[in-house]
Each structure stands twice: as C-alpha cells, then as structure tokens.
Amino acid sequence: MECTDKISCNILVAMLVNHGVKEALVSPGSRNAPMVVALSRTKSIKTTVVIDERSAAFIALGKAAISSSPVVLLCTSGTAVLNYAPAVAEAYYRQIPLVVISADRPMEWIDQDDSQTLRQYEALAHYVKRSYNIPADCGKDNMQWYVNRVANDALICALSGRKAPVHINLQLDEPLDGMTREVPCKWTSRAIVQMSPARVLSESDKKSLATRLSEASGVLVIAGFHDPDVRLSEALCRLADMGNVAVMTERIANLTAPAGIFVDMIDSTLSSMSDEEKMVMRPEIVITLGGAIVSRFVKQYLRGAAVKEHWHVGITESTIDCLRSLTMNVNMPASDFFSEIAGAISGISSTCSDYGARWRNYAKRGAELHDRYVDAQPWCDLTAMKRVFTSIPDGWNVQLSNGTAVRYAQLFPPRRENRFDCNRGVSGIDGSVSTAIGASTAYDGVTLLITGDMSAQYDVGGLAAPCITPRFKMIVLCNGGGGIFRFVKSTSGLPELDEYFVVNRDFPLDKLADAYGFRYFEAASMAEFDSCFDSFIEEKSKPSILALMTPGELSGAILTRYFKI
Numbered sequence: 001m002e003c004t005d006k007i008s009c010n011i012l013v014a015m016l017v018n019h020g021v022k023e024a025l026v027s028p029g030s031r032n033a034p035m036v037v038a039l040s041r042t043k044s045i046k047t048t049v050v051i052d053e054r055s056a057a058f059i060a061l062g063k064a065a066i067s068s069s070p071v072v073l074l075c076t077s078g079t080a081v082l083n084y085a086p087a088v089a090e091a092y093y094r095q096i097p098l099v100v101i102s103a104d105r106p107m108e109w110i111d112q113d114d115s116q117t118l119r120q121y122e123a124l125a126h127y128v129k130r131s132y133n134i135p136a137d138c139g140k141d142n143m144q145w146y147v148n149r150v151a152n153d154a155l156i157c158a159l160s161g162r163k164a165p166v167h168i169n170l171q172l173d174e175p176l177d178g179m180t181r182e183v184p185c186k187w188t189s190r191a192i193v194q195m196s197p198a199r200v201l202s203e204s205d206k207k208s209l210a211t212r213l214s215e216a217s218g219v220l221v222i223a224g225f226h227d228p229d230v231r232l233s234e235a236l237c238r239l240a241d242m243g244n245v246a247v248m249t250e251r252i253a254n255l256t257a258p259a260g261i262f263v264d265m266i267d268s269t270l271s272s273m274s275d276e277e278k279m280v281m282r283p284e285i286v287i288t289l290g291g292a293i294v295s296r297f298v299k300q301y302l303r304g305a306a307v308k309e310h311w312h313v314g315i316t317e318s319t320i321d322c323l324r325s326l327t328m329n330v331n332m333p334a335s336d337f338f339s340e341i342a343g344a345i346s347g348i349s350s351t352c353s354d355y356g357a358r359w360r361n362y363a364k365r366g367a368e369l370h371d372r373y374v375d376a377q378p379w380c381d382l383t384a385m386k387r388v389f390t391s392i393p394d395g396w397n398v399q400l401s402n403g404t405a406v407r408y409a410q411l412f413p414p415r416r417e418n419r420f421d422c423n424r425g426v427s428g429i430d431g432s433v434s435t436a437i438g439a440s441t442a443y444d445g446v447t448l449l450i451t452g453d454m455s456a457q458y459d460v461g462g463l464a465a466p467c468i469t470p471r472f473k474m475i476v477l478c479n480g481g482g483g484i485f486r487f488v489k490s491t492s493g494l495p496e497l498d499e500y501f502v503v504n505r506d507f508p509l510d511k512l513a514d515a516y517g518f519r520y521f522e523a524a525s526m527a528e529f530d531s532c533f534d535s536f537i538e539e540k541s542k543p544s545i546l547a548l549m550t551p552g553e554l555s556g557a558i559l560t561r562y563f564k565i
Contacts, residue, residue: 003041005178006034008138008147008170011187012101013038013045015151018191019159021045021070021099023063025056029076031116032103033176039074048441048467053080055462057087058431060098062438065421066397068227070097070158077104078116081123081169086430089127091165093425094225094291095315097158098165100124106136106173121169129164130157136173141187148187156194162315199332201340210344212309213285218355219245220283222298223253224290225424226334230256232289235338237261242345243352246283246359250294251409252400252424256416263363265370267410270297271563272366278305281359285309286323289334292424294406299323313337370411373565379525381408381479381555382562384548387529388450388475392418393537397443399436401451402429404477409450411562419443429455433474434462440472446537449474453507454481463516472543473536474518476509480552502552513545524549 003010012035016024024039024047026032039047050056053075060071075081081102091098104110104120111117121133132150137143154166201209213219221236233255240247240261248263249255255262263269270278282305289312293299302323310325313334319326330337377383385408392398394417400406406422414420423435432455440447449472456476485491485502513520519542523529529548536546 001041001182002179003182004034004037005180006038006138006172007144007185008134008172009034009038011144011147011185012134012151012168012170013042014188015148015155015191016072016099017042017044018189019070019152019155021072021155023060023067023069024048024072024074025050025060025063026074027051027053027056027076027080029080029103030176031077031105031172032074032101034172034178035074035101035103035170037179039072045072050465050467052461052464053083054086054431055434055459055465057084057098058090058434058459058462059438059441059465059467061087061091061094061096061423061431062399062435062440063442064091064096064098064438065094065435066439066442070099070155072099072101074101075103076116077102077120078118081120081167085124085127086426086428087435088124088165088167090423090425090428090431092127092129094423095163096165097163099154099158100128100165100167102167102169104169104171106171122167123169124165124167127165128167129162130154130166132166132168134168134170136171144185144187148190152190152192156192160194160196162317199336201332201337206340206344210341210348213239213245213341214242214345214348216244216284217353218281218283219285219287220302220359221245221247221287221289222293223247223249223255224288224293225250225252225422226254226290228254228256228419229335231339232335233257235335235342238342239338239345240356242356244355246356248298248359249414251414252294252406252420252422253290254419256414260360260364263359264414265363265367265411266295267297267407267563268366268370269359269363270295270301270366272369272565273362277362281355281362283307283355285311286325287311287313288323289313289338292427293322294410294422294424367413369565370562373562377558378554379550380558381477381550382411382558383526384477384523384529384550385409386412387526387533388548389415391533391537392448393446394418395445397421397439397445397447399432399439399447399449401432401449401455402427403455404452404479405450405455430458431462432456433459434465436474437462437465437468437472440469441467443471446471446473451476452481453478453509456509457481457507460512463512463518468516468543470540470543473539474543474545476507476545476547477550478507478509478547479550479555481507509545509547518542519544521546522549523547
C-alpha cells in the first residue's frame with residue numbers, strides 16, 4: 001500500500017499505535033496533509049474530522065476524560081494550534097492526556113513574512129508537560145531515530161506520573177502530496193515501555209499518619225473533582241465511621257456512600273451555620289483530594305479557620321496551597337493512600353469524639369432548610385434545577401457547564417447512579433458543549449449536558465460536530481444570559497450589570513436545534529416541564545435539546561436569599 005513519503009509522519013503514527021492511542025481529532029489543512037494520510041491509512045486509530053480547532057480540542061478533552069485514554073489532536077500550520085490553548089489548559093489542570101500535533105513550516109521560513117510562518121514550537125509550553133520539535137529533514141537514519149525517540153518520550157511523558165497534554169510540533173517541507181510504496185523502517189517498530197512501580201506508604205509512615213489521624217480532635221476530608229472510584233469511596237466510608245472524621249464531597253467528586261455518611265451538600269450545610277457554629281467545628285486536620293474545589297463557602301471557611309494541619313493527597317507537580325494552610329503533600333493516588341490508611345487505622349483506638357456526627361447533623365439541618373425554601377419558590381432557576389436533578393435517569397453521564405450549572409448541582413442531593421463532570425481545571429465557560437459532545441462519544445450510555453444559555457452561545461459551533469449521536473442530550477437554562485453575574489458579589493450590585501455582564505437578548509435555540517438536526521423541547525413552567533421531560537429523555541432518533549425558560553432577575557434574587565436563610 002502507498003503511504004506518505006514523509007517518514008517522520010509514518011514513524012509518529014506507528015508510535016501512537018504502539019502506545020495504545022485509539023482516537024484522533026483532525027482539523028483540515030494543507031500543511032498537515034501528510035499526517036492526515038498517515039493516520040487515515042492505519043486501521044488502529046479512529047479519526048474524526050472537526051473543522052474548528054477550538055471545538056475539536058474540547059471534543060478530544062471529553063473523549064479522553066471519559067475513556068481515561070490519550071487522544072490525538074492534529075492541526076495545520078499557523079494560528080490553528082493557538083485555538084487549542086483553552087482545552088489544553090483545561091486538560092493540563094484536570095490531568096488528562098492529550099497528544100497535540102501541529103504541522104509547521106520548515107525552520108528557515110519562520111518569521112519570514114510568508115504564509116503561516118509564526119512561532120509554533122512551545123506555543124503551548126505553559127499548559128503541556130513537554131514540547132517537542134521535529135525538523136523537516138528526516139531522511140537520514142540518525143534523524144529517524146530522533147523522531148522515534150521523541151514520539152516514545154512524548155507518549156511516556158503524557159501517560160506517566162501526573163498525566164497531562166504534550167505538544168509535538170512537526171515541521172514538513174514541500175511537496176506535501178508525495179506518496180511512496182511502503183518501505184520497511186526499523187524506527188516504525190521500536191516502542192519504549194515505561195515501568196511504573198506502585199506507590200505505597202512505608203510501614204512507619206503508615207503507622208505514623210494513622211496514629212495522627214486517630215488522635216486528632218477533628219478531621220475534615222474534602223474531595224474535589226475526581227473520576228468515579230469504588231475503592232476510594234469504600235476507603236472514605238471506612239474513615240467516616242470513625243467518630244472524629246467527617247467527609248465532605250462535591251458533586252463532581254463522583255464518590256458514593258449510603259445516604260447520611262458523607263456531607264454531600266456542602267454549600268447548603270455551611271450557609272445554614274452561624275459563625276459561632278463554624279468556629280466550634282474547626283477541624284484540627286484537613287485532608288484534600290482530587291482537583292479544584294467548587295464551593296467558595298468551604299474555601300472561605302477554612303482559609304480563616306487557623307487549621308493546624310492540611311494534607312493534600314494526589315499526584316502533583318506543584319505545591320497546591322489553595323486553603324493557605326498546607327503542611328504536607330502526599331504524592332500518591334488518593335485511592336491508594338486512603339485504602340492503606342483505612343486499613344492501618346482499624347487497628348488503632350481513636351479519640352472518643354462525635355465530630356463526624358455533628359457535621360452530619362448540620363448537613364441534615366441544612367438539607368431540611370433547603371427543602372422548605374425551595375418548595376416555597378415559584379418557577380425560577382432554582383426550582384427548574386430541582387426538577388432536573390431529581391429526574392435524571394440512572395446511568396446517565398451528566399456534563400455541567402461552568403457558572404450557573406455546576407453551582408446549582410452543588411445544592412441538590414447527589415444521584416449515586418450518575419457520573420458528573422465539569423471543566424473545573426481552569427473553570428472556563430468556553431468549550432462546555434464540545435466537551436460534552438466528546439464525552440458522549442466515549443460514554444456507554446446517554447450523556448446529558450446541563451448548561452446556561454451564555455455558555456451554550458459561547459460554544460454553539462460545537463453543535464456542528466459530525467460525531468453527535470442521539471445519545472447526546474442538552475438542557476439549557478435560558479434566563480437571559482449570564483445568570484451567575486446576578487448572584488456573585490463582584491457584579492450583582494454594579495450599575496453596568498445589564499449592559500456589560502447579563503446578555504439580555506433572545507437566544508434562537510429552537511432555530512439552532514432545527515438547523516443542526518436536534519429535536520427541540522421547551523418549558524416555561526413546572527407543568528410544562530412535567531409534560532415534556534419524559535418525551536425529552538425518551539427521544540432516541542435524534543439528539544435533543546430542552547430549553548428551560550426562567551425569569552433572570554427573579555432567579556438571581558431567589559438564589560441570593562437562599563444563602564441568607
């Protein structure tokens with residue numbers, strides 16, 4: 001079979017295959033044509049074409065997040081690679097492996113005012129683990145060895161330790177359409193294997209840490225975003241059985257336990273407590289795990305709580321001191337650490353304490369106040385979201401946009417049969433639609449995106465992606481745009497609120513749904529929601545959109561009062 005005559009492309013694709021890459025997102029161009037040919041002629045990598053590089057990158061992010069496997073991004077030369085930056089930054093902070101490959105002009109043409117000759121090498125350096133540059137002249141054996149080594153190193157780097165994106169800048173000279181009969185090359189077959197021994201605590205460290213936890217008057221474990229992990233959930237349940245331990249989990253932490261074991265409505269719990277109660281409940285030790293914490297309430301509380309010790313558990317490259325009290329980094333997977341500690345602590349007598357029970361009582365009280373308040377409200381964002389979060393079918397993957405959607409998800413009891421995801425690595429509103437579309441292609445079941453209308457408008461181009469199937473559904477909270485700005489302190493009181501922050505214009509979602517082949521549903525009241533939701537979830541022939549039309553100003557006022565009850 002014929003293949004591209006660019007040997008660097010053939011070696012690179014062979015290494016992608018050898019390291020287990022199964023998916024690639026390609027955006028069309030001329031400079032990347034040899035790589036497109038090399039990818040298209042392997043049966044081992046599924047290739048999806050998405051014109052918009054920004055959307056393609058977020059789709060790749062969603063695919064990699066759900067599959068826990070590396071996904072390739074391939075673009076042409078010029079500004080194309082710069083469009084990858086938002087998704088690559090998100091992937092870096094969520095520890096998701098993407099392999100970015102940008103085609104480039106030969107080195108001698110960079111900065112020469114010729115077409116697409118900008119500086120691409122290290123363009124993403126701040127948001128990738130490593131950047132690589134492959135020169136155009138790869139005819140000699142020594143250079144082919146170099147391409148093989150670079151490709152192996154890039155894949156090993158992306159997939160070992162703290163997983164993250166890598167960037168390979170591939171310089172290609174003309175002609176770009178040259179083809180040749182496949183010629184054996186030893187550098188297309190050498191794959192370097194990385195051995196990664198398990199990280200375990202020494203017996204002395206295990207005993208020391210378990211003893212310290214047992215003796216503490218109060219231990220507060222807080223879980224940020226995390227993939228579902230049965231082993232971690234079980235270990236945290238065992239710790240929560242100790243009298244002096246309370247476990248707080250966010251919706252996107254994806255940790256499960258019988259009802260009442262975890263404090264799983266953090267914002268409702270803390271906002272219902274007095275300053276005196278919070279002072280009494282200050283923990284002696286805080287342990288954080290997972291990614292960034294959504295709840296501003298718990299961050300503000302613990303930053304001012306004069307915590308004696310703060311341990312952060314997870315594979316990191318930075319010293320993460322978000323709560324301003326860090327005393328120890330435990331650089332190992334959370335499931336390994338907590339499983340070992342839970343086993344060690346079972347043989348140690350713990351402090352006689354009701355600290356965990358008191359936190360659970362405050363959580364119960366907060367939930368009761370929550371129910372009374374929400375049930376008394378008219379149709380608005382809060383009551384619409386209650387309808388949504390209590391109606392999602394079991395087994396669906398729920399993708400949340402940043403801003404309004406992820407914050408409302410914090411306020412309702414978790415559905416233990418669903419996985420929740422959100423782009424909280426850098427918390428941008430860009431790419432929420434595309435990320436959810438990518439996730440839907442990798443998830444074995446239905447994927448539901450819950451988003452605000454402003455976030456949906458920002459990434460409306462994602463609806464043109466060719467990989468959307470009827471397993472993708474989308475709920476859009478249409479409250480006039482930028483609903484979060486009516487609530488957050490920094491903008492809610494500004495006279496410029498309506499002109500500069502809240503996007504008060506009609507969003508033609510019904511027309512967009514028709515244009516992109518979605519079935520459209522709409523609800524502007526509880527009765528309308530109840531009458532159309534079953535049809536929305538049962539639609540199987542097309543992807544579907546449900547628009548929830550809610551009053552923006554009233555919704556902002558109701559949410560503000562919620563946190564004052």
